[in-house]
Amino acid sequence: MNRYVALGSSMAAGPGLRPRAADAPRFSGRSAVNYPHLVSQRLPYDLVDVTFSGATTARVLSESQRGAPPQVDALDGSETLVTVTIGGNDVGYVPLLFAAGLTRWVRSVPIVGAMVRGRLDLAEREDALAEVRDSLVAVGSEVRRRAPAARVLFVDYLTLLPPSGVRADPLPEDACETARQIAATLERLTADAAAATGCEVITAAAASREHHAWSRDPWTTRFGLPVPGRAAPLHPNAAGMRAVADLIVARLT
Numbered sequence: 001m002n003r004y005v006a007l008g009s010s011m012a013a014g015p016g017l018r019p020r021a022a023d024a025p026r027f028s029g030r031s032a033v034n035y036p037h038l039v040s041q042r043l044p045y046d047l048v049d050v051t052f053s054g055a056t057t058a059r060v061l062s063e064s065q066r067g068a069p070p071q072v073d074a075l076d077g078s079e080t081l082v083t084v085t086i087g088g089n090d091v092g093y094v095p096l097l098f099a100a101g102l103t104r105w106v107r108s109v110p111i112v113g114a115m116v117r118g119r120l121d122l123a124e125r126e127d128a129l130a131e132v133r134d135s136l137v138a139v140g141s142e143v144r145r146r147a148p149a150a151r152v153l154f155v156d157y158l159t160l161l162p163p164s165g166v167r168a169d170p171l172p173e174d175a176c177e178t179a180r181q182i183a184a185t186l187e188r189l190t191a192d193a194a195a196a197t198g199c200e201v202i203t204a205a206a207a208s209r210e211h212h213a214w215s216r217d218p219w220t221t222r223f224g225l226p227v228p229g230r231a232a233p234l235h236p237n238a239a240g241m242r243a244v245a246d247l248i249v250a251r252l253t
Helices: 035-042 057-061 093-101 112-118 121-146 171-196 238-252
Strands: 001-007 047-050 080-085 152-155 200-202
Touching: 001 035, 035 047, 035 080, 035 238, 057 121, 080 121, 093 171, 121 152, 121 171, 152 171, 152 238, 171 200, 200 238
Parallel strands: 001 047, 001 080, 080 152, 152 200
Antiparallel strands: none
16 A cells, blocks of 8 residues: 655645544544545555644644644655645735634724734735745655655645635625735745645646635635534635545546
């Protein structure tokens, strides 16, 4: 059996998608129907899924998360496939949209208001984006070093928002435009990092342009409150996970 290790954040883990993966850490949000599990069901891979909601590039490379070791520690050199979906939490991509969707009375709470303003501060996001390319390159380089025989696929983020000029209620348009810029930059930086480190890229963002959360056939979910048993807001839904798995299987076969 070929060994497959899946690394990444909630966009790969699939929080809210039932059923939960067997033996998944409590706060990982790791689903048994996320794209790594779906790929391993269709191709002859022995999956080691260490994706974890809230993960950053640092938590992939060197930092523990809620007691879980850095994700690259799952690599033992025998892998034939590694997938990586990471970077959004480094720049506060989804948290920015959550902050933008909060009502005015929530924003009026002093502590919450300060956090919201920080999330919506474009200068802070630009500073984070300036750092994330090097972080993504570091991830690609370390994965290649630890798993030299593997095909390493960076899988970028599914498209969340409609194009400019299309409303994404209740999110304000200025915040959406900032988030679109962040998403486009992450897409480009992920491709750059893959090219710089001898990895491949699965262009989920491009494939899902017409399947944003406000479309008729969404692969992601809209803004809202988390509901048990449903995909987390502003994350891949079951159709989105299947679509990403399809892209990966098509590349591998």
